[in-house]
Amino acid sequence: xxxxxxxxxxxxGAGLAALYADAGHxxxxxxxxxxxxxxxxxTRPSDHVAMADALAGEPIDLLVCNAGVYLDKTETLDGGxxxxxxxxxxAANVTGVFLSVQHMLPMLxxxxxxxxxxxxxQMASHTRAPGGSYIYRASKAAVLNLGRNLSTDLASxxxxxxxxxxxxxxxxxxGAEGDITVDASVQxxxxxxxxxxxxxTGCFETWDGRAHAY
Numbered sequence: 001x002x003x004x005x006x007x008x009x010x011x012x013g014a015g016l017a018a019l020y021a022d023a024g025h026x027x028x029x030x031x032x033x034x035x036x037x038x039x040x041x042x043t044r045p046s047d048h049v050a051m052a053d054a055l056a057g058e059p060i061d062l063l064v065c066n067a068g069v070y071l072d073k074t075e076t077l078d079g080g081x082x083x084x085x086x087x088x089x090x091a092a093n094v095t096g097v098f099l100s101v102q103h104m105l106p107m108l109x110x111x112x113x114x115x116x117x118x119x120x121x122q123m124a125s126h127t128r129a130p131g132g133s134y135i136y137r138a139s140k141a142a143v144l145n146l147g148r149n150l151s152t153d154l155a156s157x158x159x160x161x162x163x164x165x166x167x168x169x170x171x172x173x174x175g176a177e178g179d180i181t182v183d184a185s186v187q188x189x190x191x192x193x194x195x196x197x198x199x200x201t202g203c204f205e206t207w208d209g210r211a212h213a214y
Contacts, residue, residue: 001025002111004060006042006100007067009033012119012166015186016064028055030067042067042096043088052103059110062193065097065143066119072135086135093139098146108159115160117193118147120204122165127213144204144214151202160201164192167207180207 003020007013008029017029030040030051038054040047069092075081097118108114122128124140144163151161166189168179188207196203204212 001061002028002059003062003064004028004030004055004104005064005066006030006040006096009036012182012185012189013064013066015182016066016189019186019190040067042100043091045099048099048103052106055104055107057110058107059112060104060107060114061111062115062117063101063104063108064117064119064193065100067096067100068093068119068139070133070136072133075133075135077134081134089135089139090142093136094142094146097143101150109157113158113160113197115162115193115196116147116150116154117189117196118143118161118163119166119189120144120147120163122206122212124165124204125213148202148204155198155201158198160196160198162192162196162200162202163204164189165204165206165212 001020003025005013005017005027008017009031013029017027021027028037030036030038032039032041038051040051042048069089071085071089072081075085101116108116120143121140123133123137124144126141147161147163154161167185185207188209192205192207192209204214206212
């Protein structure tokens, strides 16, 4: 199996890359560093074109859209949340996912049962609205919507799409106070990805297998 993971230089992405590599699968991990398998800043269209060229003709069985940013964690409603922060967040968390899928589609179509896994968050849910983090919540809600619509458009091609909450993970983004370790998250996510198929395409699930409210 060939697994492509965006944002694989640290955190959940790095954990998933290690898990699949240890299981004997071919892994292409992307990151903004030249040390990555493929250098990819998901906000740069030219990087997506270069990656598509580099992987042309190689079937991709699983594309994990994991790269993302959380820039507004400490912003306040009075005077915070600049327009530039909104633009940068959506460029990474929404447009970056769309461009990753769009440019990897030719290689996904070469696989027998291709899958796309999109890492969103429980913070995307409109039924769970404790306030704050407006930009991150909005971007993760947008990518949830993106994934749901992709699942509809790609169903006729047999490409399954799942959207996932990885848990509140102890990473640089999640913080040391997170509920679960990276290992617990990636072990659970890998099980979710394995179970994903056309019968469940469009699902929004937690890392431990629960259906998440939209």
